[in-house]
Amino acid sequence: MDENLVVPDAELLTPGHLGCQGCGAALAMRYVLKALGEKTIVVLPACCFSIIAGPFPYSALKIPLLHTAFETAAVTASGVRAGLDCQGDSETTVLAWAGDGGTFDIGLQALSGTAERNDNILYICYDNEAYMNTGVQRSSATPWGAWTTTTPHAKRKFKKDIMLIMAAHRIPYAATASVAYPEDLIAKVKTAKKTKGTRFIHLLAPCPPGWKISSEQTIKFARLAVQTRIFPLYEVEDGTRYRFHDISEPASVEEYLKAQGRFKNLSEEDFELIQEQVEERWAYLIGLAAMTGAGNG
Numbered sequence: 001m002d003e004n005l006v007v008p009d010a011e012l013l014t015p016g017h018l019g020c021q022g023c024g025a026a027l028a029m030r031y032v033l034k035a036l037g038e039k040t041i042v043v044l045p046a047c048c049f050s051i052i053a054g055p056f057p058y059s060a061l062k063i064p065l066l067h068t069a070f071e072t073a074a075v076t077a078s079g080v081r082a083g084l085d086c087q088g089d090s091e092t093t094v095l096a097w098a099g100d101g102g103t104f105d106i107g108l109q110a111l112s113g114t115a116e117r118n119d120n121i122l123y124i125c126y127d128n129e130a131y132m133n134t135g136v137q138r139s140s141a142t143p144w145g146a147w148t149t150t151t152p153h154a155k156r157k158f159k160k161d162i163m164l165i166m167a168a169h170r171i172p173y174a175a176t177a178s179v180a181y182p183e184d185l186i187a188k189v190k191t192a193k194k195t196k197g198t199r200f201i202h203l204l205a206p207c208p209p210g211w212k213i214s215s216e217q218t219i220k221f222a223r224l225a226v227q228t229r230i231f232p233l234y235e236v237e238d239g240t241r242y243r244f245h246d247i248s249e250p251a252s253v254e255e256y257l258k259a260q261g262r263f264k265n266l267s268e269e270d271f272e273l274i275q276e277q278v279e280e281r282w283a284y285l286i287g288l289a290a291m292t293g294a295g296n297g
Contacts (some may be wrong), residue, residue, distance in 0.1 A: 005183050006032040014184065017060035019052040022215030024205030025126045026052055027179045029061075029097070031126060032203075035189035039092045043077040045107060046070040047099035048133040048207075049126070049127065070107045073098040075121065077121040077233035093193055096123040098140035101131045104160050107211060107238060111200075115169035118197040122189075125200075126160065128207035136210045143230070144277070145270055147212075147262040154265045163202055163236065170239035172197040178204045180222035184245060191235075199228075204231050212261025224256040229282045234289075242289035253278055 012033035019026035020075040025048055033040065041064045044050060044089060050067060053060050068076040076275045077096035084092055098107055103125035130148050131137040138148040147154055175193045177185040185203070192199040206222050208215045224232040226245075230253060233245035254271040257263040266274075 004192040005187050006033070007031075007182060007186060008037075010034060010037070012038065012040075012062045014060045014062065016054075018054055018197050019048075020207075020209060020215070022206075022208040022218040023048075023052065023177060024128060024218050025049055025099075025218075027218070028124075028126045028185075028203050028205045031179065031182050031185050032095070032097075032189050033063070034195055035186040036093050036095065036122075040064075040145050041066065041080055041092055041094050043068055043073055043080060043094065043096045045073040045076075045094075045096075045098050045102045046133075047102050048128070049097060049099070053135060056161065059262060070102055072110055073102055073107050074111040074119075074121065074123055077123070078114050078117075078119040088276050092260045095123045096121055098123070098125055099131075099133070100125060100127040100129060100278045101139045103127075104162055108165075112165075113170065115171050115198045115200070116168060118171065120196055120198070122192050122199045122201070124189075124203055126203045126205040128205050129159075129211060130207070130210050132207045132210045144274060145257070145263055145266045148210075149266060153268075154263075163234075164200075166200045167236045167239045169198070169254065171200060173235070173237060174204045174239075175235040176204070176233050177232065178222045178226050178231065179206075180219045181202075181245075183231065188235065208263070212264075213259070218257075221256065221260065224251060228253045228256045230256060230279050232282065232285065234285065241292045244286070 011031045026087045043066050046067050059065050073096040077094045081094045083257045090213055130142050131139055136148050138155050142155050144158045174190055175188045177188050206218045228251045235243045254273045
């Protein structure tokens, strides 16, 4: 990350949006648009942000916005990119902006096809770890042990590793990011902007109602997710070269989990199991970085 990075002043998301108080997705979009600038077209499938942006003909975004079907964000963005190319426009960035349900689950087929073709789009999944817009149902991004309306006694499946899935497509650039680290996020979006081909960013964006936290705690828990290594920050180039944002003295997962109402059903044994899983996954990722000659950034 560039330590001298300056966060741009331009605001392309207006304050009149319809997000909940403390909405991580709204903050995420604000930062991303700062990095991308005005020459951007957003393709938006069904998700929380379909509501946040506002009802037609209004929009909280100061750039073009195209609503599309739940499962088609990636392929619709590819179509927009093809149309721009036919017009000779190589400067406008096409951004597919989807939630975890529209990425990990419903939109994965279209995303995989887009990645396999290496279509020239930027795809960002803002991950709030459930289908929040329709009432907090579990998705395959929902972590083990979390309460949702469809897992009232806690989900007992681990979260799908979307980054390893995308890296397996050997796309030019993939990265994780968090609203708690805006400079890191903006730097990664700028890297993605200047990269050609399919680029993917997995962006953690807490949802206070769904996570059962107070609205002023969004950044606290987004930061703890990174510090506990539940959501490590790293980049993957061409599916083979891994680079990590170094986090020293990580916090325990129990500190992160116990303060969220969605994990209220967990026991001490559950905390230990999750801690073990986090440490195993971290060791695996660090092993991949070591094999590729990369490492901590």
